[in-house]
Amino acid sequence: MADFDQMKAGIQNFTRGMTASQKLTIGTTIIVTVLGFVLLLRWATKPDYALLFSDLDLKEADRIVESLKTEGVPYKLSSGGRAVRIPSKNVYEWRMKLASQGLPSSGGIGYEVFDKKNLGISDFVQKINYKRALEGELARTIRGIGGIQNVRVHIVIPEDRLFKEDQNEATASIVLKIQRGVGVSENQIFGITNLVAASVEGLTPDRVTVVDSHGTILSNRWKADSVIGLSSNQLELQQKVESYLENKAQSMLATVLGDAKAIVRVSAELNFQKIERTDERYDPESQVVLSEEITDQTNTATSGDNPGQVNHTITNYQVSRSVEHITSSVGNIQRLSVAVLVDNSQNEIVDANGEELIEYVPRTAEEMAMFTAVVQNAVGFNPLRNDQLEIRNIPFYAPPEEEVLEEPNMFTQPEFWFSTGQKVLPVLFLFILLFILRSKLKKIKLSLPPVASRAGSLPVTEVMVPNIEETATLEATESAKLLKQISNFAEEKPSLAAKLLRYWMIEE
Numbered sequence: 001m002a003d004f005d006q007m008k009a010g011i012q013n014f015t016r017g018m019t020a021s022q023k024l025t026i027g028t029t030i031i032v033t034v035l036g037f038v039l040l041l042r043w044a045t046k047p048d049y050a051l052l053f054s055d056l057d058l059k060e061a062d063r064i065v066e067s068l069k070t071e072g073v074p075y076k077l078s079s080g081g082r083a084v085r086i087p088s089k090n091v092y093e094w095r096m097k098l099a100s101q102g103l104p105s106s107g108g109i110g111y112e113v114f115d116k117k118n119l120g121i122s123d124f125v126q127k128i129n130y131k132r133a134l135e136g137e138l139a140r141t142i143r144g145i146g147g148i149q150n151v152r153v154h155i156v157i158p159e160d161r162l163f164k165e166d167q168n169e170a171t172a173s174i175v176l177k178i179q180r181g182v183g184v185s186e187n188q189i190f191g192i193t194n195l196v197a198a199s200v201e202g203l204t205p206d207r208v209t210v211v212d213s214h215g216t217i218l219s220n221r222w223k224a225d226s227v228i229g230l231s232s233n234q235l236e237l238q239q240k241v242e243s244y245l246e247n248k249a250q251s252m253l254a255t256v257l258g259d260a261k262a263i264v265r266v267s268a269e270l271n272f273q274k275i276e277r278t279d280e281r282y283d284p285e286s287q288v289v290l291s292e293e294i295t296d297q298t299n300t301a302t303s304g305d306n307p308g309q310v311n312h313t314i315t316n317y318q319v320s321r322s323v324e325h326i327t328s329s330v331g332n333i334q335r336l337s338v339a340v341l342v343d344n345s346q347n348e349i350v351d352a353n354g355e356e357l358i359e360y361v362p363r364t365a366e367e368m369a370m371f372t373a374v375v376q377n378a379v380g381f382n383p384l385r386n387d388q389l390e391i392r393n394i395p396f397y398a399p400p401e402e403e404v405l406e407e408p409n410m411f412t413q414p415e416f417w418f419s420t421g422q423k424v425l426p427v428l429f430l431f432i433l434l435f436i437l438r439s440k441l442k443k444i445k446l447s448l449p450p451v452a453s454r455a456g457s458l459p460v461t462e463v464m465v466p467n468i469e470e471t472a473t474l475e476a477t478e479s480a481k482l483l484k485q486i487s488n489f490a491e492e493k494p495s496l497a498a499k500l501l502r503y504w505m506i507e508e
Contacts, residue, residue, distance in 0.1 A: 040426040050088035290318035
């Protein structure tokens with residue numbers, strides 16, 4: 001209590017000589033300083049919200065929010081209530097907690113639909129539940145593929161018919177929401193179609209349609225074994241063959257000439273005709289006995305004829321025959337066209353001034369012949385296939401040197417300065433407010449009257465207090481003398497007194 005009284009007395013002594021405006025100024029400064037520090041401290045300690053889940057079903061978003069409210073975790077909703085944000089330090093913990101509760105299920109339901117035993121359920125509802133579960137499980141599996149953000153699967157399983165010709169085939173359609181800037185490849189689409197086809201009885205890959213969220217068809221609209229379906233694979237094979245031959249020739253020339261001194265381009269014509277031929281040949285000159293039958297017949301004389309014996313021989317010959325089944329391979333190189341450009345050679349020379357210069361000299365005929373032989377051997381040049389090779393020596397264009405820009409470092413990133421500002425600005429602002437407050441207090445202190453003029457500010461021993469009666473008598477005598485002198489001056493010189501009075505009034 002004594003400390004509080006001393007502090008109160010000190011504040012009263014400090015503010016006793018201040019005017020109302022000075023008190024208002026110092027009070028406002030203190031209030032602004034405290035409020036600014038509180039606001040900065042709150043801003044600096046404000047939690048950084050991170051995305052917990054997005055693209056949620058509204059029912060699932062409500063269940064997630066209820067769980068967060070129960071545990072007292074702050075949250076924010078965005079994207080029309082389909083995205084939930086919580087403090088970044090709690091994101092991974094709550095993802096695991098919600099996953100243990102089966103949230104989110106992304107609007108799909110799997111085989112857990114059969115966990116509940118419903119007595120008396122009809123066969124129709126059972127089939128519908130099975131289709132829902134199958135679609136949900138396939139959607140979960142496809143969602144695990146890289147580049148796919150969300151997926152919906154629709155399967156049509158026709159009813160069984162009595163006759164096979166009346167039986168309809170199963171179909172499926174898949175809608176993919178692809179992550180922005182990632183995309184999916186043709187191999188992934190091919191894998192998805194085969195995955196769904198293998199999961200549904202009676203479904204073939206050609207009856208699976210895959211589209212993206214913009215309605216663009218991603219799957220092939222033709223059968224895999226058709227001629228059109230093979231065209232993409234043929235083009236891919238051709239590009240691989242051309243790239244392989246180009247790299248072989250380019251690497252050999254780069255080893256001799258250096259990088260960027262030779263350009264090789266290969267155009268390959270591949271034979272994609274698949275021919276199956278059966279060749280059956282007969283050789284009439286080569287015969288073998290296949291079978292031989294000999295019959296002996298004896299005649300008995302009945303009318304005086306001589307009895308005798310008759311022999312019958314039947315021989316079957318087999319002509320030699322050869323049968324060949326020939327199937328030509330697909331993708332053989334039918335013709336090559338190779339184009340090669342070689343840059344001039346560089347020689348260092350010294351001019352008349354003694355400066356070193358670089359001189360570009362064309363290649364000699366011997367060098368070009370050597371390069372031609374090297375490229376022919378590298379790509380497997382075959383004149384019998386009517387292959388063509390064109391090699392030319394042309395000076396390459398050398399672009400002017402550009403100033404190399406330095407890679408941005410962490411100090412040029414806005415995220416770094418934002419993070420640093422959150423830590424430094426509160427302290428800096430506090431120092432600025434304290435400096436302003438200190439300058440205000442200094443100005444107020446200088447404007448106050450001297451300490452000796454304030455009653456009670458000095459010890460009693462240092463204050464000389466004269467006699468009150470003597471002081472009053474001296475002051476009255478001096479005032480009477482001064483008034484008499486002024487009166488005499490005004491009577492003697494009234495004009496000068498009037499001028500002096502006007503001068504005082506103007507001066508004030």
